[in-house]
Amino acid sequence: MMTNKVRVATTSLAGCFGCHMSFLDMDERLVGLLEHVEFDRSPLTDIKHCQPCDIGLVEGGLCNAENVHVLREFRNNCKILIAVGACAINGGVPAMRNHYEVQECLQEAYLNGVGVDNPMIPSDPELPLLLSKVHPLHEVVRVDYYLPGCPPSGDAFYAILSDLLAGREPSLSKTMLHYD
Amino acid sequence: MQQLLQGEPCPDQAVNGLMPHLLHQLHAIQQQYRYIPTQQSKQVSETLQLPLAQIESVIDFYSFFTRTPRGQYTLLFSNCTSCGDLALMRELCQLLKVEQGITRTDGLVSIDETSCIGMCDHGASLLINDRVIAHLDSTRLKQIAEYIESKTPLDQWSPELFSINTQIYKKGLLLEQPLEQGSALTAAFKLGSDALIQTLKQSGLRGRGGAGFTTGMKWEFCRQAQGAQHYVVCNADEGEPGTFKDRILLTDHAHELFEGMTVAAYALGAQQGYLYLRGEYRYLVPHIQQVLTERRQQQLLGQNILGQQGFTFDIELVVGAGAYICGEESALLESLEQKRGVPRIRPPFPVTHGYLGQPTVVNNVETFVAAAHIVSKGANWFKAHGTEQSAGSKLLSISGDCTKAGIYEYAFGVTVQQVLDDCGASDAQAVQVGGPSGTLVHRKDFGRQLAFEDLATGGSIMIYGQQRDLLKVVRNFTHFFAHESCGFCTPCRVGTPLLRKYLDKIEAGHGTAYDREEMARLAKLVKKRSHCGLGQTAANPILDLLEHFPHVCEQRLLHQEYEPFFNLDAALETTRQLSHRDDAEAHLA
Numbered sequence: 001m002m003t004n005k006v007r008v009a010t011t012s013l014a015g016c017f018g019c020h021m022s023f024l025d026m027d028e029r030l031v032g033l034l035e036h037v038e039f040d041r042s043p044l045t046d047i048k049h050c051q052p053c054d055i056g057l058v059e060g061g062l063c064n065a066e067n068v069h070v071l072r073e074f075r076n077n078c079k080i081l082i083a084v085g086a087c088a089i090n091g092g093v094p095a096m097r098n099h100y101e102v103q104e105c106l107q108e109a110y111l112n113g114v115g116v117d118n119p120m121i122p123s124d125p126e127l128p129l130l131l132s133k134v135h136p137l138h139e140v141v142r143v144d145y146y147l148p149g150c151p152p153s154g155d156a157f158y159a160i161l162s163d164l165l166a167g168r169e170p171s172l173s174k175t176m177l178h179y180d
Numbered sequence: 181m182q183q184l185l186q187g188e189p190c191p192d193q194a195v196n197g198l199m200p201h202l203l204h205q206l207h208a209i210q211q212q213y214r215y216i217p218t219q220q221s222k223q224v225s226e227t228l229q230l231p232l233a234q235i236e237s238v239i240d241f242y243s244f245f246t247r248t249p250r251g252q253y254t255l256l257f258s259n260c261t262s263c264g265d266l267a268l269m270r271e272l273c274q275l276l277k278v279e280q281g282i283t284r285t286d287g288l289v290s291i292d293e294t295s296c297i298g299m300c301d302h303g304a305s306l307l308i309n310d311r312v313i314a315h316l317d318s319t320r321l322k323q324i325a326e327y328i329e330s331k332t333p334l335d336q337w338s339p340e341l342f343s344i345n346t347q348i349y350k351k352g353l354l355l356e357q358p359l360e361q362g363s364a365l366t367a368a369f370k371l372g373s374d375a376l377i378q379t380l381k382q383s384g385l386r387g388r389g390g391a392g393f394t395t396g397m398k399w400e401f402c403r404q405a406q407g408a409q410h411y412v413v414c415n416a417d418e419g420e421p422g423t424f425k426d427r428i429l430l431t432d433h434a435h436e437l438f439e440g441m442t443v444a445a446y447a448l449g450a451q452q453g454y455l456y457l458r459g460e461y462r463y464l465v466p467h468i469q470q471v472l473t474e475r476r477q478q479q480l481l482g483q484n485i486l487g488q489q490g491f492t493f494d495i496e497l498v499v500g501a502g503a504y505i506c507g508e509e510s511a512l513l514e515s516l517e518q519k520r521g522v523p524r525i526r527p528p529f530p531v532t533h534g535y536l537g538q539p540t541v542v543n544n545v546e547t548f549v550a551a552a553h554i555v556s557k558g559a560n561w562f563k564a565h566g567t568e569q570s571a572g573s574k575l576l577s578i579s580g581d582c583t584k585a586g587i588y589e590y591a592f593g594v595t596v597q598q599v600l601d602d603c604g605a606s607d608a609q610a611v612q613v614g615g616p617s618g619t620l621v622h623r624k625d626f627g628r629q630l631a632f633e634d635l636a637t638g639g640s641i642m643i644y645g646q647q648r649d650l651l652k653v654v655r656n657f658t659h660f661f662a663h664e665s666c667g668f669c670t671p672c673r674v675g676t677p678l679l680r681k682y683l684d685k686i687e688a689g690h691g692t693a694y695d696r697e698e699m700a701r702l703a704k705l706v707k708k709r710s711h712c713g714l715g716q717t718a719a720n721p722i723l724d725l726l727e728h729f730p731h732v733c734e735q736r737l738l739h740q741e742y743e744p745f746f747n748l749d750a751a752l753e754t755t756r757q758l759s760h761r762d763d764a765e766a767h768l769a
Contacts, residue, residue: 065752065766065768068748101754102755103754103758106755123761129752129755129756129759129761129765130752130755131748131752131755132753132755133751135745135746138698139744140748141742141744142694142741
């Protein structure tokens with residue numbers, strides 16, 4: 001079914017889905033938003049792959065090969081790509097492992113950790129390989145906008161989407177960038 | 181510190197003849213053990229009655245202190261564009277079979293780099309256990325390597341290696357006619373403190389550190405401020421890369437400096453002064469101590485100075501430990517108070533709330549020297565030189581691609597071109613005026629004047645000839661700021677390493693127009709949002725490069741929309757090996 005609605009895709013990479021939860025904090029404003037927006041690939045629709053979209057919202061940083069594939073799919077299909085939240089912008093909590101070598105992390109988790117049974121580092125081809133470090137999105141693809149916060153508030157999601165839908169350059173008020 | 185103020189002896193009184201101070205204690209420990217063992221930190225904590233957390237934060241803040249052992253011979257190569265040559269560092273690493281930053285297993289030697297050590301007129305230089313070796317070349321490196329391998333004590337090394345001989349090519353107002361000892365003080369007593377400050381104001385003297393605040397006003401504000409004590413502090417933390425004029429003043433004109441400080445003390449009613457010397461100049465300590473002793477013997481310091489009843493003033497020396505930020509006056513005061521050198525929130529300014537919260541005048545070495553001359557010779561003598569807004573003269577430290585690197589004293593208002601002609605720089609494509617935090621001047625602008633109203637400078641003039649790669653120069657500066665950021669505010673702490681990352685990417689040929697735009701956006705943000713002068717100027721080199729030398733950046737860019745920051749497939753190498761995989765999914769194109 002063809003519509004004139006703006007197509008929006010969302011995904012979470014190395015993140016906690018907290019940004020998506022916050023997205024839902026738009027509450028009843030989501031109803032109004034759906035008048036203008038149609039969701040493509042997103043945990044909300046369970047669509048597995050992106051079609052060409054207008055806006056892509058990506059939560060989480062990049063910790064493994066699959067994250068890179070998904071991010072590239074978003075970049076290739078979305079006219080506007082937005083890095084959403086601390087992990088997408090800076091690496092966030094998952095990037096705390098960057099203080100260690102990836103080898104140390106795997107050894108701790110699968111070989112030497114407390115309560116490890118049958119110690120071995122997983123090698124199933126189904127499992128995506130970890131990158132040596134966790135990276136923010138803009139180190140692997142071009143990013144158009146950054147929506148900061150851990151997570152960004154529902155108001156901030158609403159503000160950036162409203163601006164884009166109205167064809168304005170997105171701009172967040174100071175209060176939306178003040179976190180304490 | 182309290183003990184010192186009360187004039188009581190501190191248990192560990194004499195550390196190299198310096199006053200009891202956390203930085204001095206830590207330095208002595210670092211000398212003895214080549215690092216600061218935890219046990220020693222605890223002892224210092226008890227001796228100085230400071231919390232252990234404060235001791236440890238100070239150790240981690242200053243680059244000359246370490247928690248892991250450095251070599252018995254600790255070598256730090258300057259990485260400045262004028263007195264640094266890291267190719268020589270790598271050469272010596274090979275000769276001594278040691279990796280940069282990692283102490284050799286026998287503990288004999290460690291080699292690393294450090295920010296500019298102020299030897300810019302002497303070519304490539306290094307610090308070895310607090311002493312300076314300049315004019316480095318392959319021959320000298322071999323000599324150094326042999327001495328180290330044979331464990332020869334530094335005192336028995338050829339003294340020639342340590343010789344430092346700075347050329348003064350042009351003398352002006354201050355350097356031409358040395359001041360007779362005590363003459364400024366005699367003049368000050370005659371004037372009285374009110375008239376003295378008026379004289380300074382009339383002279384138009386402005387701070388020589390670079391910011392250019394009117395000295396007479398600073399002294400007046402401080403004098404008017406209420407406080408149990410007033411303090412005079414001399415900022416000799418000459419850390420701006422390319423600057424070495426204070427080193428010359430401290431070497432040859434220390435009497436005039438101390439006379440200026442004493443005049444200030446008289447004007448303010450201060451009894452205690454401090455000279456904060458950068459750690460890189462530690463080799464000057466015996467000389468400075470000697471001058472102070474002479475002045476005490478001549479009644480130019482101490483009680484009832486020159487017979488002036490009730491005028492008591494003395495000066496102590498405090499030596500830093502490798503932190504550029506301590507050149508910022510409020511960071512310097514923090515360091516003086518035995519803390520990390522983190523800039524304070526201003527206002528209140530040091531003139532009302534300075535050292536230990538008391539009214540304090542902090543001035544540059546050259547400012548005090550000029551003040552002494554002015555009080556002795558009068559405001560008009562000074563004001564007759566320079567420009568309307570920039571009275572008097574300025575000492576310039578000139579280095580880089582010229583035939584006569586050294587000290588030049590010019591009346592303010594001299595053009596860049598004139599300076600270049602005098603120092604034998606015929607093929608300059610650009611001049612960095614005022615150090616990395618200053619201005620990168622294109623040759624079309626060489627007609628501009630050195631003065632507060634045009635090109636302000638603390639004295640650093642670095643010249644870059646046609647063969648220099650300006651992107652490498654700016655990259656060097658950007659690395660410098662990222663290294664020296666004190667970490668207090670986010671725009672600078674996070675921003676400067678990000679700028680470094682973008683510039684490294686562009687320099688390596690992986691940058692795109694998108695990276696350049698992002699870098700420019702970030703540069704403006706760092707400049708606008710940082711807490712102190714370091715962050716506010718850290719992006720200047722990048723912004724100047726993009727504005728005046730756009731082709732330098734342009735020719736390095738890839739002509740494609742985007743390029744990742746790292747090699748994606750290589751980032752999977754470790755986990756490929758750990759999981760013994762080599763299937764298609766184990767690779768990223």
